[in-house]
Structures are given as structure tokens and as C-alpha cells.
Amino acid sequence: MTLYEGMFLLDNTVVREDWKKAKGLVTEALAKHGGTVRTARRWDERRLAYKIRGRQRATYLLTHFDIPGDHLPALRRELDLSERVLRHLILRVLEVPPAELELHAAENAEGFTVPAPPPDDVPEQEPVEEAREAPAAPPEEGETAPGEERPRGRREARASAEVVS
Numbered sequence: 001m002t003l004y005e006g007m008f009l010l011d012n013t014v015v016r017e018d019w020k021k022a023k024g025l026v027t028e029a030l031a032k033h034g035g036t037v038r039t040a041r042r043w044d045e046r047r048l049a050y051k052i053r054g055r056q057r058a059t060y061l062l063t064h065f066d067i068p069g070d071h072l073p074a075l076r077r078e079l080d081l082s083e084r085v086l087r088h089l090i091l092r093v094l095e096v097p098p099a100e101l102e103l104h105a106a107e108n109a110e111g112f113t114v115p116a117p118p119p120d121d122v123p124e125q126e127p128v129e130e131a132r133e134a135p136a137a138p139p140e141e142g143e144t145a146p147g148e149e150r151p152r153g154r155r156e157a158r159a160s161a162e163v164v165s
Contacts, residue, residue, distance in 0.1 A: 001036070001066040005093045008079070009058040009086040012045070019114040025084050026061055033075040035067035038096050039104035042114055052086045064096040 006026070014022040019042065027037050043060040052058070067075065072090070079088045106112065 002069050003038075003064065003066055003093055003095065004072075004090050006063045006065065006088060006090045007043070008061040008063070008088045009048075009052070010061055011053075011055060011084045011086055012057050012059055014084050015045070015059040022059070022084070023061060025082065026063065026079075029075060029078055029082075030063070030065050030067065033067060033071045033078070035065045035071070035075070038064045038066065039100050040065075041100070041104050041107045045115075053083070055086060058086050062100070064093070064100060 008026050010022050010025070014025065023040055023042075027040055030037055040061060040063040043062040045057065045059040047057050048055065076088070076090070079085050
């Protein structure tokens with residue numbers, strides 16, 4: 001068996017219902033595919049850089065697990081099809097960091113409460129446009145507006161083209 005580290009972005013609607021249920025989505029999928037979970041903990045809840053499946057926020061679950069390498073493609077396929085796992089990243093590692101073991105134990109200790117996620121972001125409001133100056137009156141016949149060239153007739157355009165060529 002090979003040791004892997006996995007980061008999973010979970011849909012906050014499931015996380016708000018029950019953290020253990022949300023965590024179970026991933027740990028049960030790992031067990032189903034022959035994996036053994038060493039650590040699984042809530043890493044953080046953050047606003048996403050861009051919407052994923054219409055969600056602006058997600059909760060990150062960090063895991064370390066052993067799984068046979070030939071079972072990994074089936075696990076990835078199941079995670080891709082899951083509507084509750086928004087994204088996942090699985091990397092091979094050499095060992096579980098000792099700090100992760102401590103944080104995993106602290107999360108599983110009696111009396112641990114998962115911090116409540118903040119409310120979803122309210123949509124950003126459109127910026128209010130400032131009043132613009134009234135457009136200038138159109139130029140009179142024969143005059144040109146500031147910054148504009150005077151329209152040329154066919155003869156003048158042909159003459160200027162001959163001079164350039």
C-alpha cells in the first residue's frame with residue numbers, strides 16, 4: 001500500500017448539516033476502495049477564487065491515507081462524479097507529518113466543536129456610476145470637433161495617397 005495526502009473541497013451545504021456526515025463522504029469512499037485513513041481533519045473553510053458548481057465557499061478536508069495504487073483511478077472517478085466533493089487533489093507522500101497526527105487526534109477528542117462556517121458571501125453590488133458631463137453640442141456645418149480631422153473629399157484623399165506612395 002502507498003501513502004497519500006488528499007485535499008478535498010466539500011460542499012458547504014453538507015458541512016452545515018453535519019460535519020461528521022460531510023467527513024464521512026470522503027472517508028467512506030476511501031474505505032470502499034480499499035484505503036485506510038490515518039488522519040482526516042477540517043483544514044479550513046474559505047471563499048473560493050471562482051465559483052465551482054455555483055458555490056462561492058467550500059470547506060477543505062485534509063487526509064492522509066494508505067491505498068493500493070491500482071485502486072486510485074476508481075477512487076478518483078467516484079470523487080469526480082460526487083456532487084458533494086467539489087474538487088480533490090491527491091499526492092503521494094513519504095510520511096504523515098507529526099503535527100497532522102496531533103491535529104487529527106484533537107479533532108476526534110471528546111468535546112471538540114467544529115467552528116461554524118461564516119454565512120455565504122452576499123453578491124457584490126454594481127458600482128454606482130458618477131454623473132457624466134452633458135455631451136458637447138455637435139459642430140456646425142463645415143467645422144470640425146476638437147480632436148477630429150476634417151473629412152476629405154475624393155480628390156483630396158487620392159492626392160494624399162499619391163503623395164504617400
